[in-house]
Amino acid sequence: MSRAQLELHIDFTRCDGRGLCTEILPELLVRDDWGYPVGRGGRDIHVPDGLAGAAQDAVDLCPLQALMLRRVTRS
Amino acid sequence: MTEMTLDPRQLGTGGLFTAAVPDLASHEAAYGRRPSGWTRSPLLRELEASGLAGRGGAGFPAWRKLAAVGAGRPAVIANGAEGEPLSRKDTALLRQAPHLVLDGLVTAGEAVGASELFLYATAESLPGVGQALAERRDGPRVTLVEAPAAFISGEASAVVNALETGTALPRDKAARIARSGYQGRPTLLHNVETLAHLALVARYGAQWFRSAGTADDPGTRLYSLSGDVPAEWVVEAPGGASLRDVLRLGGAEPSSLAAVLVGGFHGAWVPAEAFDLPLTARGLARYGASPGAGVLLALARGRCGLQASAGIVRYLAESSARQCGPCMFGLPAMATVLERIAAGERAPWLASEAERLAGLVTGRGACHHPDGSARFVRSSLGVFKDEVRAHLAGACTAHHGRV
Amino acid sequence: MNEIFWAFGRASGIVSLGLFTLVLLLGIVSRSGRPLPGLPRFSVALLHRSTSLMALVFLVLHVSTLMLDPHAKLSLANAIVPFTAGWNPFWVGLGTVAFDLVIALVVTGLLRQRIGQRAFRAIHWCAYAMWPFAFAHALGSGTNAVDLWFQAYAWGCAGLVAVGAGWRLSANFAETSRARLGRI
Structure with a gap:
C-alpha cells in the first residue's frame, strides 16, 4: 500500500547552518557539530501532518532557500 | 595519492578486448557490424534477461535505468570520467575498444529516441575516441566532453552539470536525471563499460552474455588492480569470480596480502580470510563490499x-x-x-x-x-x-x- | 497647513533614519546566525523583515509629504531620479539614491522565492551602501542638522552602524565560525 507523505528536503549545497529551521522544527531537526541541521532520515525528513505548518514556516524563513517541502509516494 | 602512473595491461577473457587494435576494421572483424534497429521494448527485455548491472559503481540494473528514461527527446551520456585515481579500466577500455563503447552509446540512443549523444571522458581518452568516431560509417553525432581529473567529476549530477555549464560539481537532486537531467530533458547516463556490454548484448543476446559469470553476477567485469601487486593491471574476469581468482589473473599472489580494498575509496576492505568468496555484493555482504567500478587496492601483509x-x-x-x-x-x-x-x-x-x-x-x-x-x-x-x-x-x- | 507637511516631512525622515539603522543591525544579527536574548533566530529574521517594511512606510511618508509641500516642490521625477530636485539638489539627491536602493531591496526581498537566492543576495548587499547615502542626506539636507539633539541622534545611529559593521567583519562573527575552524 502506498501513501503520499510530506517530506522536508534539505539542499546541502545551499544550506549554511544558520539554525532557523532547527528552532522552528525541534521535533524533527537538531544541529550537528558545525551548525547544520540533522534529521532522522539524512537529506529527506518525513514531516508528520501536525508539523506541516511549522515545516512550511521553516521553508519560508530559511535565509538560504535551502529547504523544500514535497509530497512523495512511498510504497 | 593523487598522482599515480599506472601501466595497465589487459588480460582479456574474450569479452571486451577481442579486437586486436582499436580501429574499426579490427572491431568489425572481431564482433561484426553493429546491429541497428533496436527499439526500446525489445532492448529492455533483452537487457533484463541478460542481468547486466551498471559498471560505474552503483551496480544498478541497466534495464531499469533504460526503463526509467522519460519520453521527450532524451539525452544519452556515456560516462568515462573515472574520477577514482586508482581506476584505469574506463581509460583502458576507451583506448582499446572505443568502437564497442560507441556501439553501445548509439544503440541505447536509438532505443530511447535520443536527440543528443555525449561521451564524457578524461583528456587522455578523448583523442582516441575522436579518431574512432571519425572512421565510423554510421556517422553518429556524438559530442565529446572533457572530464576534469577530480574524484567527484564522474558523479551523475556532476556529469550533467559539466555538460551544461562546464563545471563538474554535483548538484542537489530535486528530480531524478532519468526524468529531468541534461537541460531538463530525460537523460540516460551509463558508464562506458556498461555501454560496451550493452553493445555485446545487442549483438549476441542475453543468453550469450550469461555464458560468462554466475547467475548472480552474469557477464564479465573489468577490474583495476593496484597497490601491493607486481603490476597494476586492468583485468577482465567473469562475474562472481573470487578475489583470489582475480588477483591471480592479475599476477598477484593472494597469500602475500592482508586485505584488499574492493570498490575503490568509497568501497570496503575484504580481509584475506574472505578471498575465496565471490566478488559480488551478495558474496561480500558481511563486509559491506561490492565490486562497484572494479577498483581493487591490495594491502600487503605487514603493512598497517x-x-x-x-x-x-x-x-x-x-x-x-x-x-x-x-x-x-x-x-x-x-x-x-x-x-x-x-x-x-x-x-x-x-x-x-x-x-x-x-x-x-x-x-x-x-x-x-x-x-x-x-x-x-x-x-x-x-x-x-x-x-x-x-x-x-x-x-x-x-x-x-x-x- | 503648509507647515504641517514640512514638519511631518522632517519628522518622518528622522524616524526613517532610526528605523533603517535598526533594520541594518537586525540584518547583521540575522546573518550572524545568533539569537538575541529572548528572541530566537527566526524572530530576529521576522523582526528584520517587519521593521524594514515599517521603515519603508515612513520613508514613503517622508517623500510624499515633501512632494505635497509647496516649499520643497518635489516632483515624482525628482523623487526617483537623483540630483534633479530644484532645491538643494545634491543633498536631496543623496536621499533619492537611498530611496531607489530601498525600493530595489524591498522588491527583491518580497520576490526572493521567485528571483532565486543568487540575485537576491547580490541586490541585498546594497543595504550597506544605502545606509551611508541616507545618513549623508540627513546631515546635508536636514533643516535640523544644526540642532545638537539631531546631531547626537544621527551620530548615535552612525556609531551603532559602525559597531555592527565592525562586528560583521570580525573573525568570530558567525555563530558557527569557531566550530568550523577545523578542531574536533
Missing part, C-alpha cells in the same frame, strides 16, 4: 591497514567539492580522527568518535561522497578492529611493536 586507511580518508576529505557543509567539515574531521588512531594516540574515545562522525555525515550531501567516505571509515574500523585496539593501546600489530 589503519595508516593506509587514514591516508585514503584524508584524500577523500580533500576531494570534497566543498559545497555541502557536513561533507566539507565532517570528512576532514573523520580524517583527523583516523590519523590520530593510526599515529597510535592512546585515546580510546577516538574509535567511537570516528563511528559517530561517519553516522553524522551519511546521507547529508548533494551526492554520495560523504556516504561513501563514511562507509569506507566504518569498513576500516571493522576489518582492522584488532589493529584499532592495538593502536589505541599504543601498539601497531603490523609493525610488531610500538607505532
Whole structure:
C-alpha cells in the first residue's frame, strides 16, 4: 500500500547552518557539530501532518532557500 | 595519492578486448557490424534477461535505468570520467575498444529516441575516441566532453552539470536525471563499460552474455588492480569470480596480502580470510563490499591497514567539492580522527568518535561522497578492529611493536 | 497647513533614519546566525523583515509629504531620479539614491522565492551602501542638522552602524565560525 507523505528536503549545497529551521522544527531537526541541521532520515525528513505548518514556516524563513517541502509516494 | 602512473595491461577473457587494435576494421572483424534497429521494448527485455548491472559503481540494473528514461527527446551520456585515481579500466577500455563503447552509446540512443549523444571522458581518452568516431560509417553525432581529473567529476549530477555549464560539481537532486537531467530533458547516463556490454548484448543476446559469470553476477567485469601487486593491471574476469581468482589473473599472489580494498575509496576492505568468496555484493555482504567500478587496492601483509586507511580518508576529505557543509567539515574531521588512531594516540574515545562522525555525515550531501567516505571509515574500523585496539593501546600489530 | 507637511516631512525622515539603522543591525544579527536574548533566530529574521517594511512606510511618508509641500516642490521625477530636485539638489539627491536602493531591496526581498537566492543576495548587499547615502542626506539636507539633539541622534545611529559593521567583519562573527575552524 502506498501513501503520499510530506517530506522536508534539505539542499546541502545551499544550506549554511544558520539554525532557523532547527528552532522552528525541534521535533524533527537538531544541529550537528558545525551548525547544520540533522534529521532522522539524512537529506529527506518525513514531516508528520501536525508539523506541516511549522515545516512550511521553516521553508519560508530559511535565509538560504535551502529547504523544500514535497509530497512523495512511498510504497 | 593523487598522482599515480599506472601501466595497465589487459588480460582479456574474450569479452571486451577481442579486437586486436582499436580501429574499426579490427572491431568489425572481431564482433561484426553493429546491429541497428533496436527499439526500446525489445532492448529492455533483452537487457533484463541478460542481468547486466551498471559498471560505474552503483551496480544498478541497466534495464531499469533504460526503463526509467522519460519520453521527450532524451539525452544519452556515456560516462568515462573515472574520477577514482586508482581506476584505469574506463581509460583502458576507451583506448582499446572505443568502437564497442560507441556501439553501445548509439544503440541505447536509438532505443530511447535520443536527440543528443555525449561521451564524457578524461583528456587522455578523448583523442582516441575522436579518431574512432571519425572512421565510423554510421556517422553518429556524438559530442565529446572533457572530464576534469577530480574524484567527484564522474558523479551523475556532476556529469550533467559539466555538460551544461562546464563545471563538474554535483548538484542537489530535486528530480531524478532519468526524468529531468541534461537541460531538463530525460537523460540516460551509463558508464562506458556498461555501454560496451550493452553493445555485446545487442549483438549476441542475453543468453550469450550469461555464458560468462554466475547467475548472480552474469557477464564479465573489468577490474583495476593496484597497490601491493607486481603490476597494476586492468583485468577482465567473469562475474562472481573470487578475489583470489582475480588477483591471480592479475599476477598477484593472494597469500602475500592482508586485505584488499574492493570498490575503490568509497568501497570496503575484504580481509584475506574472505578471498575465496565471490566478488559480488551478495558474496561480500558481511563486509559491506561490492565490486562497484572494479577498483581493487591490495594491502600487503605487514603493512598497517589503519595508516593506509587514514591516508585514503584524508584524500577523500580533500576531494570534497566543498559545497555541502557536513561533507566539507565532517570528512576532514573523520580524517583527523583516523590519523590520530593510526599515529597510535592512546585515546580510546577516538574509535567511537570516528563511528559517530561517519553516522553524522551519511546521507547529508548533494551526492554520495560523504556516504561513501563514511562507509569506507566504518569498513576500516571493522576489518582492522584488532589493529584499532592495538593502536589505541599504543601498539601497531603490523609493525610488531610500538607505532 | 503648509507647515504641517514640512514638519511631518522632517519628522518622518528622522524616524526613517532610526528605523533603517535598526533594520541594518537586525540584518547583521540575522546573518550572524545568533539569537538575541529572548528572541530566537527566526524572530530576529521576522523582526528584520517587519521593521524594514515599517521603515519603508515612513520613508514613503517622508517623500510624499515633501512632494505635497509647496516649499520643497518635489516632483515624482525628482523623487526617483537623483540630483534633479530644484532645491538643494545634491543633498536631496543623496536621499533619492537611498530611496531607489530601498525600493530595489524591498522588491527583491518580497520576490526572493521567485528571483532565486543568487540575485537576491547580490541586490541585498546594497543595504550597506544605502545606509551611508541616507545618513549623508540627513546631515546635508536636514533643516535640523544644526540642532545638537539631531546631531547626537544621527551620530548615535552612525556609531551603532559602525559597531555592527565592525562586528560583521570580525573573525568570530558567525555563530558557527569557531566550530568550523577545523578542531574536533
